[in-house]
Amino acid sequence: MANNLLQGKKGIIFGALNDMSIAWKVAERVVEEGATITLSNTPLAVRMGTTNGLAEKLNAKLIPADATSVEDLEEVFKQSMDALGGKIDFVLHSIGMSPNVRKKRTYDDLDYNLLNTTLDVSAISFHKMLQVAKKMDAINEWGSVLALTYMAAQRTMFGYNDMADAKAMLESITRSFGYIYGREHNVRINTISQSPTLTTAGSGIKGFDNLVDFADRMSPLGNATADDCADYCVVMFSDLTRKVTMQNLFHDGGFSSMGMSFRAMEQYSKCFESFKDENGNVIYG
Numbered sequence: 001m002a003n004n005l006l007q008g009k010k011g012i013i014f015g016a017l018n019d020m021s022i023a024w025k026v027a028e029r030v031v032e033e034g035a036t037i038t039l040s041n042t043p044l045a046v047r048m049g050t051t052n053g054l055a056e057k058l059n060a061k062l063i064p065a066d067a068t069s070v071e072d073l074e075e076v077f078k079q080s081m082d083a084l085g086g087k088i089d090f091v092l093h094s095i096g097m098s099p100n101v102r103k104k105r106t107y108d109d110l111d112y113n114l115l116n117t118t119l120d121v122s123a124i125s126f127h128k129m130l131q132v133a134k135k136m137d138a139i140n141e142w143g144s145v146l147a148l149t150y151m152a153a154q155r156t157m158f159g160y161n162d163m164a165d166a167k168a169m170l171e172s173i174t175r176s177f178g179y180i181y182g183r184e185h186n187v188r189i190n191t192i193s194q195s196p197t198l199t200t201a202g203s204g205i206k207g208f209d210n211l212v213d214f215a216d217r218m219s220p221l222g223n224a225t226a227d228d229c230a231d232y233c234v235v236m237f238s239d240l241t242r243k244v245t246m247q248n249l250f251h252d253g254g255f256s257s258m259g260m261s262f263r264a265m266e267q268y269s270k271c272f273e274s275f276k277d278e279n280g281n282v283i284y285g
């Protein structure tokens with residue numbers, strides 16, 4: 001249901017790869033709410049992916065850019081302001097990738113060159129985006145910038161690997177830059193910490209299906225979907241949240257405040273069935 005919450009606003013959405021991408025859902029929702037947008041993704045993703053179809057559907061200019069390249073980001077902001085006819089009101093950073101995860105390197109056997117790439121793509125790109133925008137004075141007063149993060153920045157989650165470090169850095173950049181951009185231009189910067197969501201990036205994580213199931217059983221409201229996330233982004237881009245900045249906002253059905261739920265406990269106890277001796281005692285191994 002559209003409420004015209006973003007009527008007249010101009011935005012840039014980074015990271016829509018296919019119709020499972022969180023950024024894809026956000027792009028559709030913000031346009032439904034009255035915004036005009038540009039889209040950006042890597043040149044390879046633009047060539048190989050389906051983002052062109054989304055751009056056509058939403059009447060949005062698609063600007064290829066590697067988010068680790070300052071020059072590319074300058075082009076995105078320049079071309080976006082040209083295409084949209086003025087400064088930008090909101091930006092979504094929905095970008096993440098770990099070559100260590102892709103190459104199945106474990107956390108105690110990281111390749112450090114690959115770690116640099118993980119951090120550059122998944123965290124430092126956010127700093128670059130903000131620095132470029134600020135130097136170009138590309139974002140309107142009371143503009144809103146969001147990046148997507150995950151709970152593993154705060155608590156160790158099996159299999160999340162060096163992405164946990166990247167997300168911790170992403171959240172720190174949000175606070176550090178949020179202070180400066182807020183103080184000087186009233187631009188607000190926040191991260192949304194989203195439930196595990198079945199997407200291309202998500203499914204790279206080891207044991208991801210089990211993680212999704214566990215989080216769902218633990219969360220009183222169940223996992224937040226990509227569509228739910230898009231709704232939350234609309235609110236955060238709207239004028240209804242003008243004094244929210246430098247926050248990591250959990251959007252996870254309550255998972256982050258839970259210790260153990262009945263539904264998770266019930267499933268957990270079933271796991272012991274196959275580890276009992278003939279007297280019914282649990283064999284811990």
Ligand SMILES: NC(=O)c1ccc[n+]([C@@H]2O[C@H](COP(=O)([O-])OP(=O)(O)OC[C@H]3O[C@@H](n4cnc5c(N)ncnc54)[C@H](O)[C@@H]3O)[C@@H](O)[C@H]2O)c1
Nearest residue numbers: 015017021022067095096148149150196197199200201202
């Ligand atoms: N899926 C989840 O479970 C989950 C949970 C919490 C947070 N997140 C975060 O949400 C964001 C979006 O991920 P998603 O799950 O929608 O997966 P996705 O694979 O659809 O999106 C990741 C995007 O990053 C882009 N990208 C990779 N390298 C890039 C580069 N150098 N420059 C520009 N773009 C680049 C990819 O092309 C892709 O569009 C990521 O930051 C991810 O960590 C995802």
